[in-house]
Amino acid sequence: MGGLCTRNPDNYTTNIAESRPKSAKIPHFVKEKSDSENKYTETDIIQMLNFLIDNIFVVFGGKVFQQIVGIPMGTNCAPLLADIFLYSYEAEFIQSLVSEGKRYLASDFNFTYRYIDDVLSINNPKFADYLSSIYPSELEVKETTETNNSASYLDIMLSYDTDGHMNTSLYDKRDDFNFSITNFPFLSSNIPSSPAYGVFISQLIRYARASTKYTDFVLRARRLSDKLLSQGYVCDRLTSSLRKFYGRYGELVIHYDVPLSRMVDDILS
Template sequence: MKVPTMYWLPKLHKTPYKYRFISSSSHCSTTKLSILLTSTLGTIKNLIINCSNKAFENSGINYFWSVKNSLEVLDKLHAYIGDFESVQSFDFSTLYTTLPHILIKKKFTHLIKWAFKKSECEYICSNSFRSFFSSNKQKNYVNWTCFDTIYALEFLLDNIFVRFGDSVYRQVIGIPMGTNCAPLIADLFLYCYELQFMTKISKDPSKQHLIHKFNNTFRYLDDILALNNDDFSMYTKEIYPVELTLNKANTNNDHCPFLDLDIYIINGKLNTKIYDKRDDFSFPIVNYPFLDGDVPLSPSYGVYISQLVRFARVCNNVLDFNERNLCITEKLLHQGFRYHKLVKTFTKFYHRYKDIIRKYSSTCRLLIRSGISHPIFYGNILYKAQKCQYSPLKLTKPINRLIKKGYSYDTVVRSLKIAYFGVNIDSLIGSLHRH
């Protein structure tokens, strides 16, 4: 029998520093079972989403608060009609390790039975890659009945072991972070209580005014965003079991972070920009490719485009977009990226993703001038200078074109002085135009 080991990770974005324990479950005796359960519970979750969407269309009640990612949150925020009054974020402290097994078993038994009844199928056919409801057994799949699914989940919960040093422990409260199906179990467990609460207030005439407020609630695993709902904190103990502790994450109801979104309200209008908890670290973070190694150039500059797409989707203000662009390009320049290639890559991004960049009402040249950091010197100007070593004035027109495109005059002059060290180039510098 292979038992997962436990290791510790610091949470450096917290003040003071906190920590989380992870169970290294990638190669243990229950890994295959956990992978199959992940696939199976994912199919049940998709059924819940479809039914919840249909219920919202018919009744206007949002029974399913869980979201896949921040883009789904953005889409729902953009679709919201009305003024924005407040925004609050909450998170559960130690969600995974405090879930009572008896409650998980109770809620999932009811949920799984409901799913099989709703699907009108006898089996969920699963493998490591996909699963689906079926009325018949399928080859090359594990065919779960309702009883099999419930039994497999209970077996996994009853056989959670971790090794720490020379000792082996059985976890009797909570589920370990690190096992494959842990996020789905936590997500659907919380959904059961949220469904119960929304059903309760929809049937109580004295609380039906709360439906509209709680409809604008979004949850990603243990993080919750409540929009225009100052009453949310009053009902948390009524929604979730007492074993779970929910803490408010923001102090100002006009501003809060959620996932990679920094959300703030100004004059009733909601604005979003990028939030990265690593910005608060007191030490530099190693990320993005270093071009002084054997990393291919094309995929490396593709990383820059992917980040620009993310920035443009999230930031609805051009100043916020330029701020993130300046930050990433400064880092990329220090890691071997070339300024003129960054400009070329940005131009490609601008023309390829006009649908998300159009909202800034800004030209490509202006975004380049305001959003791309400048290096200590321009490598392409050094290269041009080497070709015109004995006739510097030939560089006047091409360099003026570069300055017009957004190159920094001071950095251009510095680059020329490096290229023509010990040579008098006052006539060349005097022929350059400031923009």
């Protein structure tokens, strides 16, 4: 069971609401103690987490290995534990700045965001200087900033142009691989054709949402169409799918100010 734990395990426990249907049970705090199997003290939760972390084993090649660093990504609670672990250090750091009267420094972190273990800090040149003060020494932090004006975050590349405007484009680390990646279905496989062509539309939506500039959108779309054509797709049906995308999701590409005929030529000619 996942849930928040209290600072005082002698006075508080977490409880699963028994009045709700089983599918709707949620954790909450209660003051009373009982022997109910649906209640856990802070000590109980810590013991369960310790058991999980200390008993991670993998069988490979007929041998049993124990993982002693981190937890498996596939574990249900892994994202939550990572969030809680990192947030505890981040909150303590900001609280220490405020208590020391350094609110001006704390405000520099207003545009600092984190998704699990990926951190983005905008307009904060001091962020790198305080990494060792925020996170524990055993945590390895890798710098992924491209230049002073650009950085990748998750699957987005952020960059400032000469006019100070922020632009976004799609970032995919697989672009740097020296081998091809098979990540879209072949028409020769045993799948219906309609969902296969639907992949083209779904990716166009993704590219349009991520790309500020038309050139970045076309680069991705052209690369995708070439790959699909090499995997048995028919140009006429890709063209039809592109027209369908333009008609249904025109609001995503209207800022490009490009007519459909040109988009078809740029992507599929």
